[in-house]
Amino acid sequence: MLFNSIDFAIFIPVVFALYWIVKSKEIKAQNALLLIASYTFYAFWDWRFLSLIVFSSLTDYIIGNRLSETTNKSHRKLLLITSISANIGLLGFFKYCNFFIDSFVDVFSFFGTDLDPNRLNIILPIGISFYTFQTLSYTIDVHNNKIKATKDWLSFFCFVSFFPQLVAGPIERAKNLLPQFHKKRVFDRYKAVDGLRQILWGLFKKVVVADNCAFYVNQIFNDAESHSGSTLFLGAILFAFQIYGDFSGYSDIAIGTARLFGFNFKQNFAFPYFSRDIAEFWRRWHMSLSTWFRDYLYIPLGGSRVKTGNKIRNIFIIFLVSGFWHGANYTFIIWGILNALYFLPLLLLNKNRQHLEVVAKGNLFPSINEITAMLLTFIATVFAWIFFRAESVSDAIIYIKNIFSKSFFTRPAFLDEEKMLLALGFIIMLLILEWLQRGTKHALEKFALNWPMPIRFAFYYCIAIIIFLFGGREQEFIYFQF
Amino acid sequence: MRAFLAKSSLFVFLFLGIVLIIFHKADGNFDPFYMRFTTPKQSSLILGTSKAAQGLKPSVLNRELNRNDVYNYSFTLRLSPYGPTYLKSIKRKLKESSNKGIFILTVDPWSIFADSKTPNDLKTFEEKSKFLNFIKSTDKKPNYSYLINGYEDMYIKILYNKSLMFLHSDGWLEVHIDNFKNKKNRKKPNHRSLYFDSLRHKRHIDASINRYLKKKATYNFSEIRIKYLKKTIQELKLKGDVFLVRLPVHEDMIEIENSIMSNFNDEMEKISNEFEIDYFNLTYLNSKCIFNDANHLNRESAAYVSKELAKMINQE
Incomplete structure (x- = not known):
């Protein structure tokens, strides 16, 4: 179901x-x-x-x-x-x-x-x-x-x-x-209402953002050889939002549903694409799995309180196992290795815990440095996602090779299609709302709470109707396969 | 708890109300299949793939044959090649009591081929997993079963759709393309419309030829499909007169069709003899017709071909 x-x-x-x-x-x-x-x-x-x-x-x-x-x-x-x-x-x-x-x-x-x-x-x-x-x-x-x-x-x-x-x-x-x-x-009414809001937002992320991105991601990844570098790059970015919308949307619906029954789950995603380095990203992405590996694998291995060689070994073990947990394919293992490679310099320079607070706390806009750091982290993540999405390592290599070609500087395909413009529009909507609410547990936790009730309800209706009218073709959740 | 239930129920019921209103607005602009599941059960049907859906106008056939019951129940090559799925759906659309209908079964090699390496294995038939197989009600408006389980795109298309297609209430799928050859007679469209100049027209035909050349590599002749074509004829003969019809296609497409099954006409003749029904091969009209692509007649040619077919039926 x-x-x-x-x-x-x-x-x-x-x-x-x-x-x-x-x-x-x-x-x-x-x-x-x-x-x-x-x-x-x-x-x-x-x-x-x-x-x-x-x-x-x-x-x-x-x-x-x-x-x-x-x-x-x-x-x-x-x-x-x-x-x-x-x-x-x-x-x-x-x-x-x-x-x-x-x-x-x-x-x-x-x-x-x-x-x-x-x-x-x-x-x-x-x-x-x-x-x-x-x-x-x-x-x-x-x-x-x-x-x-x-x-x-x-x-x-x-x-x-x-x-x-x-x-x-x-x-x-x-x-x-x-x-x-x-x-x-x-029964706690406020908890239940918050649960419904979280379910609503989770459905938006899954049905509107992820499923509409999936329409193009499938086309682009399934036929990588016939697309230009710029289209492939666009496909990789869309996949980054597809998997985020899909998995964090699922988590939101799960957490919201549990709240309806009076249960509290731990937060599983904390706006990971606003991370300034990969260490922060992993503190904000699939937190329940990251902390599982931290507590039951990384710390028993000695964590970071060991000699440098062992530190490196531990990081590689945790990311390799994490990759392997996702699936029985070398693509996931390489995805894990890539993330270990991203993480390692931060750990060795002791900079892996420099971004514990939410980005641009107290400000509406981030600084140039923060924007640059977020973009670089996002691009690194997108690059690793290519391995995660590809059917095989050779497919991923072809995909990456074709991105870095002359055709990278051409206009990406599909940009004149309404459905693509809609998908991009919904990604922007997601980013804006999540940016404004990045200090909360989910985007609708506090947003619009102070608005007069009729306007607040109209806003929730808008989201519900967007989900109904613009929902993409029903797709299974990606993480079901893991 | 009461306040929560009251407010959330109100929210849900209002939302469902909006959904129902939107579903009620679904019409022929919305998608190329929906309306066929909203009209009453029928006594006379045009059957086949998208060639027939676009290429035979029930309004013309009804006028020429002095009837008012001919209905186009054709879909696409992926949905309605002859087979168990299509036969099941045809039976669902048929009036039970009728036995004076006419049934125009359009045929071409593709409709008896399967996109499979094992073309006689029913499990590999693509249409098995599509809505035609599981939509049981074919005469409800709104058809919630189709809207919820069969439709696979965004519902916004109910309210706003830039598609060139319009599905008429008689099942004819009109494609709003104006061709360079009939520029003088170009009607002011009552709908969105696309104009093809000669270059664009050629590009469109070439693109569809290339698509079918690719299909040629994966499609194989299917004994099972032939068996089901015969079964369909058998079932429909109990309900009225059956005609096998091969519609005109672009000359380049005829070449492809002949290359995959050169004895197609002979096979159809055999079937027509076996069941004592007529087989009309209308490909002799190829040069007199205009096509939107290599496979589909444009709307003017659809009217012309429907009229020609009606003449042939009247002569029998």
């Missing part, structure tokens, strides 16, 4: 009504309803893979409880390894099995031996990368005594499968989300 589908538009009010009106007095009944709703939500895609979610939930629930019952270090370590093996094993089998088979074949054929193994016909279960990381973080936290294991299986199963964030995050931590399933939720 897609957030931008009619099914979801019917599903949400039904679950909302049952949750608040019929079952508002009992936490257990509410949790049971959420679990059923979450499994129904997932079953719309493929009910067979529900067994994987149940397996993952059950494994970590049992292991969490066993961890709380023993102080024996080696026993605890064994339990942790079991959880990691089960989750990573699941992920590895469904996501990376064929990649490793193909890589072995490539290695053997490099040495002159041609193999013809049977590739497995595996479907990648939607959301597997997200919920395995979520349950894994729980067990690691219990093992490290950062949280206590829960005895409430229903809350734990809800924590793993809560439908707003089940298939594409944000990857929530047990410390933040699990206690919310234990407590009685009280």
